[in-house]
Amino acid sequence: MVQRYIRIRSDIKKVEAVEELIPTGAKHRKLLVLFDHLKKFDSVCKRLQRDETDMAEVRLMFDALLTEYPVMAEHLRPTAKVVHTPTFESGVVKVITGAILSPAEELALKRFEVVQAAGKKRKKDEEDYASVLLRTGGKPRNQVSGGRSGRSAAYKPLAKLVPPTSNTVERLFSQCKLVLTPQRRGMHAARFEQLAFLRVNRGMWNVSTVASVDTEQNE
Incomplete structure (x- = not known):
């Protein structure tokens, strides 16, 4: 407008x-x-609403909005009440960005962790001082991640593909706008919910499905 x-x-x-x-x-x-x-x-x-938007990009955009609009902190901060598993989401963001996870985040992403072979672990233990500095951003080994070794566990690629809840929600809102036209403002809430549900799950039904349901109701 x-x-x-x-x-x-x-x-x-x-x-x-x-x-x-x-x-x-x-x-x-x-x-x-x-x-x-x-x-x-x-x-x-x-x-x-883009399919390729990952959780790290969402967190980046939300943090930028919080910097400019602090009043939105209650809804957009990482620990907001609408976030069901803050530790898991922050862990996924760190996996995508390559940051070191906290113990709580490592526990939340335990199922995505890749078990490394003994030979690879031994090879990583033999890293020289220069390699450690380059990998940890110049921090000594005993200063990385609260005194831990600084080694970050490897995680399955699936962890980086966890879709943000906001993707689905934003698409749902947009689809609801298409359904709730000015001519449908007087529609009953239950009927509107049915139409929105069918539109979101458009790939799970077709004309034959509707015909079969109609036939069952008429019998």
């Missing part, structure tokens, strides 16, 4: 019937500032 107003404002001024309703200069400038904020949120919402 704001975008549409900005686009047609110059034409609205030519209509005498609505001339008094046009926002003044100060209000118009506020709308322009608001539109800039809305564009940022819209770009993030669209990015969240």
